[in-house]
Amino acid sequence: TLMSGLIDKPGVYRKQGVGIVKGSKVEHLAPPHQNVPGLMKDLFAYLKTDEIELIKSCVFHYEMEFIHPFIDGNGRMGRLWQTLILMSKYPVFEYIPFETLISQDQNKYYTALATSDKEGKSTQFIVYMLVVIDESLADLLTFNNRTFTTEQRLDYFQSVHKKEFTRKDYMNTFKDISTSTASRDLKKGIELGILTKQGEMNKSRYVFS
Known part of the structure; x- marks a missing residue:
């Protein structure tokens, strides 16, 4: 699984109470662990609704943080x-590297989560994420020009592609x-020592060192 080797029992719903603590302050107290399976079932059922993907992805993101189904990695x-919900459409x-964009100003991210938590609805978090999405798309358009x-x-x-890739992936x-x-770019990357190449001709694959 994604969290294998990073935490104990990866992919298993938590069996204890958890919360988000910032400094000495508890920012969020997650629902009791007994409620997690039912809440997650409802959340995945929500993915099948007709809500537009932009909003659906933000709501799912917020609810995942609110439920906090795992001990770590939520x-x-x-x-x-x-990202997966948005990519499907x-x-x-x-x-769009959400991890990088959010890490640039984590205070806004946690403030949006906390505000939505206090209000009992995801509106403020949706607004925050839509701004992040809008700014990231604008940056991408600027970049391409x-x-x-x-x-x-x-x-x-x-910065946006951490896994193994092909020349076609690079050109995409x-x-x-x-x-x-x-x-020439990929050859230069190898010469600079930031890329390693595996295979030859049309079977060539690259990975950052």
């Missing part, structure tokens, strides 16, 4: 699920470059 799971969200050096392209691609991010330019 934030990562909430952000991952939001809008493939461009594969290239700029001319970058090889090093800048490699640096950006590394930089749609205005040619096959030869992509090959």
